[in-house]
Amino acid sequence: MKITLLGTGTSCGVPQIGCxxxxxxSNDPRDKRLRCSAFFQTDEAALLVDCSPDFREQMLRMDYDGMIDAVFVTHEHYDHVGGIDDLRPFSYMHDLPLYADPYAAEHLRTRLPYCLVENKYPGVPQLxxxxxxxxxxxxxxxxxxxALPVMHGRLPILGYRIGDVGYLTDMTQAGEGTLEALQGVRLLMLGALRHEPHxxxxxIEQAVEMARSIGNQPTYLIHMSHHIAPxxxxxxxxxxxIFLGYDGLELRLD
Ligand SMILES: [Zn+2]
Ligand SMILES: [Zn+2]
Known part of the structure; x- marks a missing residue:
């Protein structure tokens, strides 16, 4: 499996406008962070986790012109779903399955009714x-x-275990059964905003502690703000x- 970190920044991205x-x-390209999303590919499958407002730019950077078989949404905040309209090129041939929890699904139906009705306008994403x-x-x-329960403050959202990889973003705490379900992962991505509590x-410190409580798998931090050092x-x-993720980073598991 190949995992590409498409975006590793918090909701406003890094650099933050005007900062x-x-x-x-920083001139280090690793400090340029688009909004959070990751792409999982095997010989047969291509899965997208979250579809950020930067999705179009992320696909162009990857130079990807293959299929996407499914999109897994962690929650309905704009930085995780703002690129759904740009899924058009990936759903010309067939309906693209989009997975979300009931709360996120309800919000997506309200926000993107034209993509989710039965008789769609030609050209809109077929989801x-x-x-x-x-x-x-x-x-x-x-x-x-x-699908793994995690808490984003008081909002229950989803993380995912995809094969032997765990992907948890925007979280304060693991939900019931999540740590157990992540046992044996060989790679982990964890949200870590900054050093000050939020x-x-x-x-970052809480993410390191959580990584330790799961195992000694290599762990990549995601969803970072400009409050961390270069x-x-x-x-x-x-x-x-424990590693800082960065946009475009490709990781491989046999
Ligand atoms: Zn977010
Ligand atoms: Zn800044």
């Missing part, structure tokens, strides 16, 4: 919305995906198996 902090001014509850499992072309996101300085402070 002149050392991270926003088929499916609801997932915590611990539901779906198999897409040989890849098993498990009501709806884990800090990449090289911040990475030097992390334990040796």
């Amino acid at each position: 002149h902090c050392s991270t926003c001014m 088929r919305l499916h609801t997932l509850h915590p611990m539901d499992r779906v198999r897409v072309k040989g890849v098993e995906v498990t 009501p709806t996101h884990q800090t 990449h090289a300085r911040e990475q030097a402070l992390l334990p040796k198996d």
Whole structure:
């Protein structure tokens, strides 16, 4: 399986518009963070987790012109679903399945009714919305995906286990059964906003602690803000198996 981090930034991206902090001014390309999303590919399957407002730019950067078999939504906040309209090129030939929990599904139906009605206007994304509850499992072309409950502050949202990879963004705490369901993962992506506590996101320190409570798998931090130091300085402070993710990073599992 190949995993590509399409975006690793928090909701406003990095650099933040108008900011002149050392991270926003950094020349290191790893400090340029589009909004959070990841792409999982095997020989047969291509799965997208979240569809950020930067999705179009992310696909162009990847130079990807293949299919997408399914989209898994973690929650309905704009930074995770704002690119759904740009799924058009990936749903010309067939309805593209979109998985979300019932709360996110309801919000998507309200916000994108034209993509989700029976008789769609020609050219709009042809989506088929499916609801997932915590611990539901779906198999897409040989890849098993498990929906995992996590708390985003007071909002219950979903993380996913995709094969041997865990992907949890925008979280303060794991929900019931999530840590157990992540046992044995060989790779983990965890949301980590900054060092200062935040009501709806884990800090880097909390993410490191959570990674440890799951196992000693390599762990990549995602959904970072400009409040962290530039990449090289911040990475030097992390334990040796914890890494700052960055846009375009490709990871492989046999
Ligand atoms: Zn977010
Ligand atoms: Zn800044």
